[in-house]
Amino acid sequence: RRVEITGPTDRKMVINALNCGARVFMADFEDANSPTWANMIDGQVNLADAARRTIELTEGDRRYRLNDAIATLVVRPRGWHLVERHLTVDGEPIAGSLFDFGLYVFHNAGALLERGSGPFYYLPKMESHLEARLWARVFDFAEDRLGLERGTIRATALIETVLAAFEMDEILYELREHSAGLNAGRWDYIFSIIKQLGARPEFLLPNRTQVTMTVPFMAAYSRLLAATCHRRGAHAIGGMSAFIPNRRDPAVTERAIDRVREDKRREASQGFDGTWVAHPDLxxxxxxxxxxxxxxQPNQVEVQPQVVATASELLDLSIEGAAFTEAELRNNVQVAIWYIAAWLDGTGAVAIHNLMEDAATAEISRSQVWQWIRHGVVLDTETRVTADLVRTIAREEAEGLRGVVAPGVAARLDQARGLFETSALAEAFVEFLTLPAYEVLE
Structure with missing residues (x-):
């Protein structure tokens, strides 16, 4: 599992990701996906064809098909907080997580097992071992109904909330025979820090670009995850650097490769058994x-890190040289509006300023704006961050994007700005940006 690539479930992406040389492809129905009905159903069709190795695509004179050797397919369903409104049970929309999991395991478990693979999953957004227990019950139920041996369904839990960071052992225990390890979901983890603790001034985060994996609280979380996994004989999988190459700009590509190489060296030295990337060239x-x-060696589970982490270190948000700049505020506003508009247009993974943005990174952008307003942050321009200032910047940034983004995205910029302002300017923190956005998704 030393290199895993992640991405949405559109047909070309599935073929290219399975062929790219990675050991695993995580097909994402969650943060890299816009959950339109077409995306959800087409994605399931694409994965069913991939499970049977019959997936093909023709575009003009180009034909895409699977190589003889491909990555292992792993699926990430939506989190427990999201619903699928197109399917109801007793008059209520079904949990998106159950919809995504159930369709995939029902249609594909047999085909996968015949080919030496299996129904493998990533589990997102958990905040408690009780959610892991619920997943384990779901897995047991599905195995019983489908006549599968216990433990056939395997899952890697994403540790991407600060609450889950305090329950890593318990999450592994609850999944038990279904457990395939833990993953360090860094972007949602940063969002979770703001969501859970951001109302308190001692947990104020500076410019997003300064919140790297080497700052104290992120380094502690990373160390603890690797140590916990290896103490239990489980795989520890590293997270995804957002830097992506640009084949039209060698300088951008060189910078992205350097940053990704540095990030992966840190993970490998901490004991991680594998890692995520967002682009085949990486x-x-x-x-x-x-x-x-x-x-x-297939992994380094035998490595037991000597320096782990304490509870206080997980909550040490001190960052040397912390800065709060207008440029970063504007970037947060622009990225959030741009991403929301693309999401409303049906795209869940968006390249913005040579970074791969998804729902998790968009959540960081809008939640940082909320936090800076709440604490009256004074910027490098000596301007205090207020709701009125953010509204002005949002209008300016949305207008500036009209000539930059695709027509379908441009048509949704006003709606996206409204959703951004609703979540970023609210007095009480809006739990997930995708909840109000899903209500207006066509």
């Missing part, structure tokens, strides 16, 4: 780093 970069550390 697969060999990450693989080279992990090959140098793991050699012929």
């Amino acid at each position: 697969v060999p970069v990450a693989r080279e780093v992990f090959d140098a550390v793991l050699g012929d």
Whole structure:
């Protein structure tokens, strides 16, 4: 599992990701996906074809098909907080997580097992071992109904909330025979810090670009995850650097490769057994780093990190040279509006300023704006962040995007700005940006 690539479930992406040389492809119905009905159903069709190795695509004179050797397919369903309104049970919309999980396991478990694979999952957004217990009950139920041996369904839990960071052992225990390890979901983790603790001034986060994996609280979380997994004999999978290459700009590509290589060296040295990337061109970069550390070994579970983390270190948000700049405020506002507009237009993973933005990174952008308003942050321009200032910036940034984004995205900028302002300017923190956005998604 030393290199895993992630991405949405559109047909070309599925084929290219399975062919790219990564060990695993995480097909994402969650943060990299806009949950239109067409996206959800087409995605299931694409994965069913992939499970049977019959997936193909023709675009003009180009034909896409699977290689002989492909990545292992792993599916990330939506989190427990999201629903699928197009399917109701007793008059209520079904949980999106059950919809995504159920369709995939029902239609594909047999085909996957026949080909030496299985129904494998990533589990997002959990805040408690009780959610892991619920998933384990779901897995047991599905195995019983489908006649599968216990433990056939396996899942890697994303530790991407600060609450889950305090229950890693318990989450592994609850999943037990279904557990395939833990993953360090860094972007949602940063969002979770603001969501759970951001109303308190001691947990004020500076410019997003300064919140890296080497700051104290992120480094502690990363160390603890690797140590917990290896103490229990489970895989520890690293997270995803947002930097992506640009094949039309060699300088951007070189910078992205350097940043990703540095990030993966840190993970490999901390004991991680594998990592995520967001682009096929980054697969060999990450693989080279992990090959140098793991050699012929499939993992480094036997490595027991000596320096772990304490509860106080998980909550140490001190960042040297913390800055609050107008440029960063504007970037947060622009990225959030841009992403929401693209999401409303049916796209869940968006390249913005040579970074791969998804729902998790958009959540950081809008939640930071909320936090800076709440605490009356004074910017480098000596201007205090207020709701009125953010409204002005939002109008300016949305207008500036009209000539930059695709027509379908441009048509949704006003709606996106309204959703952004609703969530970023609210007195009480809006739990998830995607909840009000889903209400207006066509």
